[in-house]
Amino acid sequence: MTKWLGLPELASAHGGQIDGMIGWVHIFMLVLFVGWGGFFIYCLVRFRKSRQPVANYTGAKSHASSYLEGGVAVVEAVLLFGFAIPLWAARVDAMPPEREALVVRVTAEQFAWNIHYAGPDGKFGRTDLKLLDVSSNPLGLDRNDPAGKDDVTSLNQLYLPVNKPIIVRLRSKDVIHSFGVPEFRVKQDAIPGLTIPFWFIPNVTTAEMRTRTGNDAFQYEIACAQLCGLGHSSMRGFVTVQTAEDFQKWLAEKSKEQSAPDPFK
Numbered sequence: 001m002t003k004w005l006g007l008p009e010l011a012s013a014h015g016g017q018i019d020g021m022i023g024w025v026h027i028f029m030l031v032l033f034v035g036w037g038g039f040f041i042y043c044l045v046r047f048r049k050s051r052q053p054v055a056n057y058t059g060a061k062s063h064a065s066s067y068l069e070g071g072v073a074v075v076e077a078v079l080l081f082g083f084a085i086p087l088w089a090a091r092v093d094a095m096p097p098e099r100e101a102l103v104v105r106v107t108a109e110q111f112a113w114n115i116h117y118a119g120p121d122g123k124f125g126r127t128d129l130k131l132l133d134v135s136s137n138p139l140g141l142d143r144n145d146p147a148g149k150d151d152v153t154s155l156n157q158l159y160l161p162v163n164k165p166i167i168v169r170l171r172s173k174d175v176i177h178s179f180g181v182p183e184f185r186v187k188q189d190a191i192p193g194l195t196i197p198f199w200f201i202p203n204v205t206t207a208e209m210r211t212r213t214g215n216d217a218f219q220y221e222i223a224c225a226q227l228c229g230l231g232h233s234s235m236r237g238f239v240t241v242q243t244a245e246d247f248q249k250w251l252a253e254k255s256k257e258q259s260a261p262d263p264f265k
């Protein structure tokens with residue numbers, strides 16, 4: 001229904017509702033625009049100088065415009081209470097249970113996205129500021145913690161399984177950033193000092209999207225949606241949506257690779 005708005009391709013379960021909302025707001029604003037525009041032109045003609053040489057200090061006596069404004073307020077209230085607030089509540093209150101979802105920690109920093117998976121054991125390892133090293137351990141992950149041995153970290157590469165609820169726990173190391181993936185209809189600010197959870201269900205794999213768009217190089221992109229400094233425009237991450245099997249394989253491989261002792265140390 002919202003193809004006419006030129007929105008990006010849709011690749012998440014809840015995205016249709018957001019598009020519907022955007023569509024209705026546009027339709028309603030178009031009606032308002034035409035209505036008020038017409039009224040304006042009517043006034044220009046009706047109250048032109050040749051017809052109305054002397055100003056009338058009493059003004060309009062009918063209540064038509066008050067009723068019209070009342071009607072507009074009612075439609076706006078319906079948009080707000082009927083569509084926007086229920087949609088927002090469903091996104092924010094109804095988090096899926098963690099055992100049915102994949103939990104990923106995403107930590108934004110100038111100018112990169114640090115991704116952290118709990119690994120096959122499903123438990124995040126301890127992180128400690130003292131272990132933080134900008135180049136080798138940007139999250140300060142303690143590999144000696146039993147829960148942290150199999151954890152997987154990556155830079156700017158977010159891998160996700162298709163059709164599974166994803167809970168992202170979003171943080172920032174420095175300034176305000178914003179995690180935005182237009183195809184998922186997801187955008188959330190990262191605020192220093194807070195961990196903000198949000199969730200979505202990606203429902204189109206990267207491979208499917210490449211066929212759908214006819215673009216073999218298609219990539220879902222995490223665009224930082226808050227101007228966060230000089231390197232803001234280069235703060236790009238990529239999301240690869242895979243089948244559940246491919247994702248498990250990827251996670252197991254990375255976990256093995258990263259838990260092996262570093263041969264260069």
Ligand SMILES: [Cu+2]
Nearest residue numbers: 177224228235
């Ligand atoms: Cu940023």
